[in-house]
Amino acid sequence: MDRFYTGHELFDEIFTINYGSSILILDENFKEGIDLLKAIFKKKKPFELVSYEVKTSGGQVLKIGDLSLSDASVNINKLREDFKGSVIIHNYLPDFLIKYETDAFLRMLEGWRDRIKSNKTVEFYILPKGAFLEVEKKIMSIVDGVIEIKVKREGKGFGLSFIVMRCCDPEYHLHEFRYKIEGSNLLIEWEGEYRDRLPIITFDEIMSRVESYKRDIQFLRVERGATLPTSLPVYDYWLLSQIEGKDMFYIKILFYERFDEILEKIAKWHILGYIRVVKKAEKLIDERKFNIGKPISWKTKIALNLPLGFTKWFLSRDRIRAVPVDVYSAEKRAIFEFLKIFFGESTELGIESLDNLLSLEEGFHEVVGRSTAAERIRKLGEDVTKSIDIKYLPKIVKTTLYIGYKLDCNVKEVSPDLFLVTVYDCFLCEGVRSIRPICRSINGALVGACSITFKKMISCKEIKCKALGDENCVFELKIER
DSSP: OEOOSOOHHHHHBBBOEETOOOOEEEOOOHHHHHHHHHHTEEEEEEEEEESSOOOOSSSSSEOOOOOHHHHHHHHHHHHHHHHHTOOOEEHHHHHHHHHHHHHHHHHHHHHHHHHHHHTTTTEEEEEEEETTTTHHHHHHHHEEEEEEEEEEEETTEEEEEEEEEBBBBBGGOEEEEEEEETTTTTEEEEEEESSOOOOOOOOOHHHHHHHHHHTGGGGGGEOOSOOOOOOOOOOOHHHHHHTOOOHHHHHHHHTGGGGGHHHHHHHHHHHHTEEEEOOOSSSOOOGGGGGGOOOOOOHHHHHHHHHHHHHHHHHHOOOOOOOHHHHHHHHOOOOHHHHHHHHHHTTHHHHHHHHHHHHHHHHHHHHHEEEHHHHHHHHHHHHHOOOGGGHHHHHHHHHHHHHOOOOEEEEEEEETTTEEESSOOOTTTTTOOOSSSOOOOHHHHHHHHHHHHHHHHHHEEEEEEGGGGGGEEEEEEOOOO
């Protein structure tokens, strides 16, 4: 069926209406519905069917209030035949529901469905919400979609919004959109602004938003947008899930070494409506909480140079919550059994699904590593935004694996930018056979902890795994220049 476009760019982004469709508009005041449609179709001049005489200069308003139910149906069907593909607004329903038997009226509406489809008209039925509850539910089952208009008191005035049902893409179903009509223009709230067009994604627009975020960073929070994201890489879905609902300043703390890159993603997602960036009246975070500007204490300097055994003893005094070995093993086995049932041992789709699941696992452990490292640095009274010398990387890696997994490892420096981490007795892949290295949670934990500590772009790749038949699990930790 052919897609119908109203000509209102933002409305057409939200709504998916085809020629030959009927839409029910539920309107609390029985006024906003017709105002909304007039603003949408100010250039198309739809036919408006009313009960009583209405003055009009365009000649598109037709009175049918004096007609019997059968005569009204005949005249409306003739209108459809004479003006195929036109827009028809039915603004008489309350009077007809009072005047005629409900069942006869509903049979008429149901009989119109084929006529509407064959003549490719687009028709809107306006009904006051809650006035005819039983009829309202039955009409909802007849039509192709529903628009519910809400009126809410806001201060001394009123705010308008609409909820879409069925006549839209899945991401907008039951989503509430605020709107207002200025003059004859319909403006819909999108990304916190009222507009009638979709914002254009350009490099200049992205950079302009990035600069504004940096200026107001302590006042900004990232919230869920009006649009559900589609066709993103797995990593971007993960990143989006991790920044949603967080203060912008805290996002900077978590991803300090690549914050500019993430700001550009935020700007793009903001433009696309995946997120909203909300500015609050007061600061959301006091930077003093993160000891910014404070020099590294002598206690931390000493601790960094102490033997690893002392560090482990010191940490064991603090209650470290570690996930039991059998929980990790059970999790891995459950994932692999799931993949085998649905995709078999080595199908292409199964391999892709395995990679996606492992990527998500790595991502979640990365953010845990980042947040845990940031919180421990903060509790030590150190500046969370400061980096330490890369010579301490082996100790940080060994400490991270001990804290997170109670695992011992060896760290070998291959070059100033490359380290090999050999993990002994790795239980993450215990009892599992795989076509891929599967200890991705260690990848994530090391990237998270090291990125926060050294403020550098760091990658980690497992190059040997016991699930592949190797003696030990070995990870390649690389500092990106």
